[in-house]
Amino acid sequence: MQVNENKEFQPLIVAFCCNWCSYAGADLSGTNRLNYPTNVKIIRVPCSCRVNPMFILRAFQRGADGVILCGCHPGDCHYTSGNYFTRRRMTLLFSMLDFLGIERDRTRVEWVSAAEGAKFAATMNEFTEAVKKLGPNRRLEDLRCRKQ
């Protein structure tokens, strides 16, 4: 979480992007001069299924207010089936977070291909707005990691 000079809440968004589609999609949105918020910090992963549920919790621990996971569209995975596993895994994880009372809009999975620069920028704008509305992450934060 960051608070800038006029005290407006600026969420910290962590985006896990797969190397083959979404990371290239983010690149394309940059070369197309499309805007997306600077709140989004991208972490490149070889495949969306590289993301262990613990990564997501870890991101929240270290101060993320929202975590979004982007991968190739189902059927287009560079490794044939990685994102299918991601889909099941993340559905169960998000459902569990919801069960524990963590705000459901703090997490999301979005499929973004290498050609969808516009979709990438739009998704990030929309997600950042949604998290901004929720306010700082308080239900899943580690007090030991909070910046003074």
Next chain:
Amino acid sequence: MQEAMIKRAKELLADGSVKRVIGWKRGEFAYDITPAVFESAEELDKDFVFDVFTSANVSKYLVKESKKEGKVLVFLKPCDTYSLNQLTKEHRVDRDNVYVIGIPGGPKLDIEKIRAKGITGILSVRNENFTLKIETLYGEETMPFSDAILDKCASCKSKKHVTYDELIGEDGDILDSDRFDMVEKLENMTAQERYDFWREQLSKCIRCNACRNVCPACTCEKCVFDDPASGVENKAAADSFEEKMFHIIRAFHVAGRCTDCGECSRVCPQNIPLHLLNRKFIKDINSLYGEYQAGADTTSRAPLTDYTAEDCESSIVHERGVE
């Protein structure tokens, strides 16, 4: 029952078909019964016990015992056979090295529920026609059997042995159980209520790791929570993140492999309803990916190592239920 089991175990030890027997023995008190390995007829005569408190699932002990030389005899209740099947499927237990005698299941008793009635100084507990005769230091007390049943036995899912080499007693059936009722009740609460419920429950956690250590599905040789660099390897004072992290990951790691044996909640010294987390995953898997009972067989693919192109998107979580 106990006599029949000891007799059969002695026979198998005597003719050399098994080297060791896994069962239960009495601890310091009549009710703190602990799993044990027996190697001789004398040990069996002295310590072996099977009664209303032998609720421990001993299948996890086979991970180590089945690797040793010679066959192991193990007494398994119906719920425990699911765990053995799951361990066999994951190649954690060498099934050929195990001789399983199926024994009737519960219901078993929860000593805490007897204590909750204000009964102290308990020396022994007997079940006579569904009334418990409890001998204490201060005289005999009675209470109904049904009031002291372990939670995991109260919502029993199956009395059928899914794997065995021989049976003592009768085999039962798969039951219709109400085990998802509490999960449903929580799902129908608002997010704030659920958060408050779990904060209250999980903040009781003392991170003794008993739930992890007893779980027959938790058999990794190296556990992520033993790593001091993780920052969540033990209890952090005044911080709830570490509890949530531990319990989410513990439950997630056994998602699709958890047979719902209920041991995690039984051993929890703080009485946290940990099985609800596991049942939430089971319920989700059943509703999203089709009915699946871990341990029911040794061939099917676990839901999290399988997929179909038509699986729902994870946004389904955002669309359903109460916010």
